[in-house]
Structures are given as structure tokens and as C-alpha cells.
Amino acid sequence: MIPRSHPRYRSLVTRELLAGCAKSGIVSWEGLTAHGRGEAFDYLLGEKTTDSARLAERIAAALLMSAHHPVISVNGNTAALAAPEIAALQKTSGALVEVNLFHRTEARVQQIEDLLRSAGADVFSGKAERLLPLDHDRAWCRREGMYSADVILVPLEDGDRAEALVGMGKTVIAVDLNPLSRTARKATLTIVDELTRALPEISRACHDLTEEESRQIIASLDNKYLLSEAIRAMTGRLNHALD
Numbered sequence: 001m002i003p004r005s006h007p008r009y010r011s012l013v014t015r016e017l018l019a020g021c022a023k024s025g026i027v028s029w030e031g032l033t034a035h036g037r038g039e040a041f042d043y044l045l046g047e048k049t050t051d052s053a054r055l056a057e058r059i060a061a062a063l064l065m066s067a068h069h070p071v072i073s074v075n076g077n078t079a080a081l082a083a084p085e086i087a088a089l090q091k092t093s094g095a096l097v098e099v100n101l102f103h104r105t106e107a108r109v110q111q112i113e114d115l116l117r118s119a120g121a122d123v124f125s126g127k128a129e130r131l132l133p134l135d136h137d138r139a140w141c142r143r144e145g146m147y148s149a150d151v152i153l154v155p156l157e158d159g160d161r162a163e164a165l166v167g168m169g170k171t172v173i174a175v176d177l178n179p180l181s182r183t184a185r186k187a188t189l190t191i192v193d194e195l196t197r198a199l200p201e202i203s204r205a206c207h208d209l210t211e212e213e214s215r216q217i218i219a220s221l222d223n224k225y226l227l228s229e230a231i232r233a234m235t236g237r238l239n240h241a242l243d
Contacts, residue, residue: 011039014081021080026111028103031077034156041177042194044234052229053193054201059221060153060173060189061093061205062214067151067171070095071124075102078155078195079112083119085199092206095153096124098145102158104137133164153202155195159183175199179230189223192230 002012018035021027049057064070072095074086079099090097099112113123124145131147132139138161141147152165155175159182165172166186174187175198184190191198209217 018077018080021076024111025108026115027076027080030103031075035077038156038177038194041179041192041234044237045177045192045194045230046237047194049193049197049201050230050233052226052233053191053198056189056191056226057193057198057201058205058209059217060191061202062209062217063151063171063173063189064093064095064153064202065206065209066214066218067095067149069149070151070153071146071149072097072153072155073100073146074098074112074116075100075156076108076112079115082155082196082199083116083121085196085203086116087120089153089199089203089206090121092203095151096145096149097121098124098142100138100141100146100161102136102138104140132161133167134161154183154187155199159186162186179227179234184227187223189221190227192227 002016006012018027018032022032070093072086072090074097078086086097089095097116099109099116101108113125116123124142126142128140128142130139131141131143138158146152149170151171151173153173154162154165162172162174162183163186166188172187173189173191174183175191175193175195176184177192177194178184179190179192184192
């Protein structure tokens with residue numbers, strides 16, 4: 001039992017949640033390592049959404065809302081951490097939700113789809129094919145889903161798929177707390193923020209942005225600038241860590 005008075009209450013509850021989901025098969029054991037790495041970078045952000053991240057989240061909303069066929073691609077960690085937030089974003093953006101896994105089994109896909117549906121998401125499922133130019137199981141997707149998408153939100157991504165999707169001419173929005181990762185550098189737009197903070201911000205922006213604002217904010221997209229601002233925020237906190 002974790003007391004609410006514990007200074008790391010939210011972090012500890014999240015770790016317990018992920019450990020439980022790993023035991024049930026929703027999260028891969030390797031996914032626990034990935035979460036710990038992300039949490040370390042979140043410390044450097046002060047565990048809060050920066051101004052540059054909030055800008056990136058508004059651009060993400062504009063991209064999703066202006067897309068012809070937007071898709072939110074979900075893995076085990078994303079579903080475990082943010083199934084209700086995924087469902088809410090789907091409702092505001094109109095995007096399809098599709099499960100795509102590195103450690104893929106049909107049973108695990110079904111578990112994650114069931115979790116998303118229980119949170120209110122309308123999951124796009126059916127026959128998957130090996131359609132993406134990758135040598136591992138993230139290559140499996142639905143022809144009318146991610147394969148046909150023009151804009152794809154890929155929270156908690158790995159870099160080779162982000163690179164492959166961009167190479168296919170798709171706009172890739174990544175959520176990655178590490179601004180130095182290959183995912184962050186290869187994506188069209190990178191949101192350097194924690195997932196459960198980022199998704200509600202994108203949903204709010206989907207409600208707030210006008211068509212004209214969306215056009216202007218998309219035209220301003222400069223991912224190198226956003227990454228450099230994230231790094232500047234982290235190094236600034238390090239420089240003043242003992243002040």
C-alpha cells in the first residue's frame with residue numbers, strides 16, 4: 001500500500017500499474033526498462049510540461065485535425081498508462097486507434113485492444129499484414145489503418161519505425177521524453193513531454209484551434225527548434241540543480 005503522503009506517490013503508483021500489466025502480458029518486461037528511462041528524462045524537465053512541449057502539442061492537434069486519415073498507434077506501455085486519454089483524444093481528433101507491437105502475439109494484441117475498448121476507445125482491428133519496411137513485428141499493421149494513414153501519432157515509439165514511416169511519406173508525431181533519441185530526431189514532430197500530460201493537452205488543443213490557427217501553427221513547425229528548446233530546459237535545470 002503506497003501512502004498518498006509519499007512524495008513520489010504518483011510515480012510509485014505508475015510503476016505498480018506497469019508491473020501489474022507486465023505480469024498480465026499487456027506490457028512487455030522490456031517495456032518496464034523503457035518507462036524507467038523516460039522517467040529519468042522527466043526528472044530533468046521538472047516533471048512538468050514546458051512551453052516548447054505545449055507548442056508541440058498544439059501543432060500535433062493541428063496536424064491530426066487537418067489530416068485526411070489520422071491514426072493513433074498504441075503499444076502496451078501506452079495502453080497501460082493512458083487508455084482513457086487515448087479514448088478522449090480519439091473522440092476529439094477523429095483518429096483511428098490501432099495496436100502495433102514490437103513484442104507481438106495475437107493474444108497480447110487482443111488484451112491491449114480489450115483494455116482500450118474498456119476505456120471507451122473504438123479500436124480498429126481485423127486482419128493485419130506485414131506491410132511496413134521493417135524486419136521485426138512492428139511491420140504488421142492493417143492496410144486500411146496505419147498503412148494508409150497520412151498522419152500517425154506514435155507515443156512511446158522506437159526509432160526505426162518512425163524513420164520507416166517518414167520514409168513512406170507520412171507525417172509522424174512522436175511523444176518521447178528523450179530529445180536525443182532516434183525517434184525524437186527522425187519524427188516530423190516530437191513532443192518532449194510525459195504521455196499522460198501530453199495527450200490531454202493535444203485533446204484540449206483539438207477543441208480550441210480554429211482552421212486558420214491550425215494552418216499558421218503547422219506552417220511554423222520546426223522540430224529541430226523544439227528539440228533544442230527541450231534540451232535547453234533540461235540543461236537549465238541541471239545548471240541550477242543546487243541553487
